[in-house]
Amino acid sequence: MSKLWVLGNGQLGAMLKHAAELLDVEVILVAVEVSDCSKLPSLEEHDVVTAEREHWPDNVVTRRLFQHPNFRSRRAFTEIADRLSEKQLFDKLQLATAPWVVLSQHTSVSDVFAALGGHVLLKRRSGGYDGKGQQWLRESNHDTVAEGWRGQAIAEQAIAFDEEISLVGARSASGKLVFYPLSLNLHQDGILLASIAPLERLQKYQSQAEAMLAKLMNELDYTGVLTMECFRVGDQLMINEVAPRVHNSGHWTMGGATVSQFELHVRAVMGMPVSQPSANKVSVMINILGLEWEPRWLSVPNATVYWYDKKVLPGRKLGHINLNIADSTQLEDSLLALKGLLSERYEPMFEWIRKELVL
Ligand SMILES: Nc1ncnc2c1ncn2[C@@H]1O[C@H](COP(=O)(O)OP(=O)(O)O)[C@@H](O)[C@H]1O
Numbered sequence: 001m002s003k004l005w006v007l008g009n010g011q012l013g014a015m016l017k018h019a020a021e022l023l024d025v026e027v028i029l030v031a032v033e034v035s036d037c038s039k040l041p042s043l044e045e046h047d048v049v050t051a052e053r054e055h056w057p058d059n060v061v062t063r064r065l066f067q068h069p070n071f072r073s074r075r076a077f078t079e080i081a082d083r084l085s086e087k088q089l090f091d092k093l094q095l096a097t098a099p100w101v102v103l104s105q106h107t108s109v110s111d112v113f114a115a116l117g118g119h120v121l122l123k124r125r126s127g128g129y130d131g132k133g134q135q136w137l138r139e140s141n142h143d144t145v146a147e148g149w150r151g152q153a154i155a156e157q158a159i160a161f162d163e164e165i166s167l168v169g170a171r172s173a174s175g176k177l178v179f180y181p182l183s184l185n186l187h188q189d190g191i192l193l194a195s196i197a198p199l200e201r202l203q204k205y206q207s208q209a210e211a212m213l214a215k216l217m218n219e220l221d222y223t224g225v226l227t228m229e230c231f232r233v234g235d236q237l238m239i240n241e242v243a244p245r246v247h248n249s250g251h252w253t254m255g256g257a258t259v260s261q262f263e264l265h266v267r268a269v270m271g272m273p274v275s276q277p278s279a280n281k282v283s284v285m286i287n288i289l290g291l292e293w294e295p296r297w298l299s300v301p302n303a304t305v306y307w308y309d310k311k312v313l314p315g316r317k318l319g320h321i322n323l324n325i326a327d328s329t330q331l332e333d334s335l336l337a338l339k340g341l342l343s344e345r346y347e348p349m350f351e352w353i354r355k356e357l358v359l
């Protein structure tokens with residue numbers, strides 16, 4: 001049987017591998033930083049290649065995998081990995097996105113404010129994640145562009161959004177499209193803290209979001225899971241960014257849907273049937289950011305804990321907890337048990353969950 005090679009060996013790769021095992025698909029995760037060719041002799045013509053990240057250093061290993069004839073959706077990676085071509089693609093498809101300009105060598109800060117208004121976010125064209133590689137500029141503070149950003153970034157208008165939501169969808173090799181219900185996402189300092197899905201009040205935006213993501217996936221002739229992060233401004237969705245892969249805001253599907261995003265991606269890229277997933281009840285996904293392993297998380301009722309075994313660094317994503325809940329009493333119990341086991345930064349999140357789920 002064909003093997004599935006994954007560029008990247010982080011937590012997304014590990015969760016893809018776990019899902020693939022249940023389908024008897026052998027997965028080989030490949031670290032992108034070291035050009036260790038020792039595994040490559042077993043890369044065969046009929047194997048399939050995918051990625052769990054958008055960026056990797058160019059070396060003999062990454063080049064061979066990315067150029068493999070069965071690397072799925074190569075064009076999507078080329079276009080989406082650079083925020084400039086990503087934004088150009090949204091514009092070309094007339095998909096609403098935050099107004100932007102490219103920050104070229106010759107763009108002055110006053111050009112940026114003149115084009116976008118007095119509050120602007122610079123985003124590095126590649127390599128940014130979890131809010132890294134970004135810089136806010138305010139005209140009223142007389143902010144200037146730091147050294148090393150010109151020619152490397154785009155500038156985006158600050159959007160006063162009502163909330164952030166995301167849509168995870170998949171497209172099969174034959175073009176069949178399936179979507180999860182929208183997730184509501186809470187970010188703190190540019191990094192995802194928690195997601196809730198499905199939420200009844202978001203249903204009214206589902207078809208608008210699906211139409212946007214469908215347009216993008218069809219244009220790219222995409223195969224696999226693709227995630228779209230949006231700002232909701234009134235009734236209008238605006239794309240923030242997309243990711244040609246499984247996504248943190250889809251982790252709730254691991255216990256909260258009939259087929260997880262990881263299984264869906266494996267099925268799609270391996271040419272297996274892709275079915276419309278349905279969600280069970282409601283799920284809350286909470287990221288563990290910068291905290292040491294806490295065994296008492298395992299005692300929280302109805303919680304499933306995922307630990308990525310990464311070095312603990314302040315603010316770093318180290319794991320997540322899924323609460324897949326049948327009723328509000330159960331959720332109350334879980335939140336109560338969890339409250340003392342996280343840090344202060346989570347206080348607003350508990351309030352947010354209570355408000356959204358009307359506890
Ligand atoms: N134009 C914007 N206006 C307001 N907030 C923004 C804007 N762009 C990004 N953000 C905030 O920063 C977060 C991270 O930005 P994003 O572009 O998604 O980068 P990353 O690749 O780090 O996820 C977003 O989820 C949102 O909370």
Ligand SMILES: [Mg+2]
Pocket residue numbers: 229241
């Ligand atoms: Mg993002």
